[in-house]
Amino acid sequence: MSNQSIVLIGMMGAGKSTVGRALARHLSWEFSDTDHVIENQTGVSIPVIFEIEGEAGFRRRETQCLIDFSNKSAVVLATGGGIVLAEENRRLLKQIGPVVYLKASVQELFQRTKLDKNRPLLQTPNPRQRIEELLAQRKPLYESCADLVVETGRQPVHLIVQKICKALGLESGHPANRKVQTSE
Template identity: 50%
Template sequence: MAQRRIPSRIFLVGPMGAGKTTIGRELASRLGFRFVDSDSEIERKTGVSIPWIFDIEGEQGFRQREAAVIDQLTQQEHLVLATGGGAVTTPSNRDALSARGIVIYLFTPVQVQLQRTRHDTNRPLLQSSNPRQRLEELMQQRDPLYRQIADLVIESSSGRARGVAKRIEATLEKE
């Protein structure tokens, strides 16, 4: 039987609502890897929610915490890491992600992001009077950054997480 050639560090990037956490959990389970969501890890380490960090420290304070967590996590083996949607806005995060593992961009159109995030109050950047416009602005800013560091781009707007994870696994085995 052929040896699997799956990399030991898989990093998921993409916008809010792309399914990074759900697909990441499924992919990690399929591969026998540990799964970590960088936002959940920040909350675990600080003992407070992401919105609280944004309120008290602003986005810059949050991004500093995020960079420290991503630097630490990207050095761990047998890991599937789901990053926050804005992680790619910090150059050190892009460098760490692209240098230390395989980066998979879960592309999801704004309309799908809007449907998936419409009831979520835990996303500080969406607490505006026009979430669609905000998601479009974020996509315009971040899509080039996601693509810049992505080893693979996987469309994640349709199908179940299990199916998307299977597609990722099959693609990685071919690489």
């Protein structure tokens, strides 16, 4: 797998950054997060980008970020929750490497994000309902992109990392090229 990376997709609060950092450490790979890359490139926070450019402007920046990562290897890339909305992004995700969908329940997502003011799409009177709406829209897209689905739930991060490595064949050095469903 020396010529590929691993991409983590899923809803905000699913654990992409936390799991991604741990997975990268475990593999001795680089970790990157598309949201952080965009913030570093622009010098402003995601909410400010949404305010100035709107969601469409932010989504264009995500596409460019994926293009930039398409030639890199040995990177664990955590992505923004809405990155799967654009068809071009879904194609680019698959070019980067195996795509892992980190899945969590609406309740878990709400608990993990309810106090976070850096999530523009949740700045509504009813953020839990907004999470339900976003998940209903995005879940089929996550599933269509995923080579592997892992439920994050209340599992310790190291167990999630172990499941990803085992399913992708990283312990033996030979990645699996099939869809795998992992739960618990």
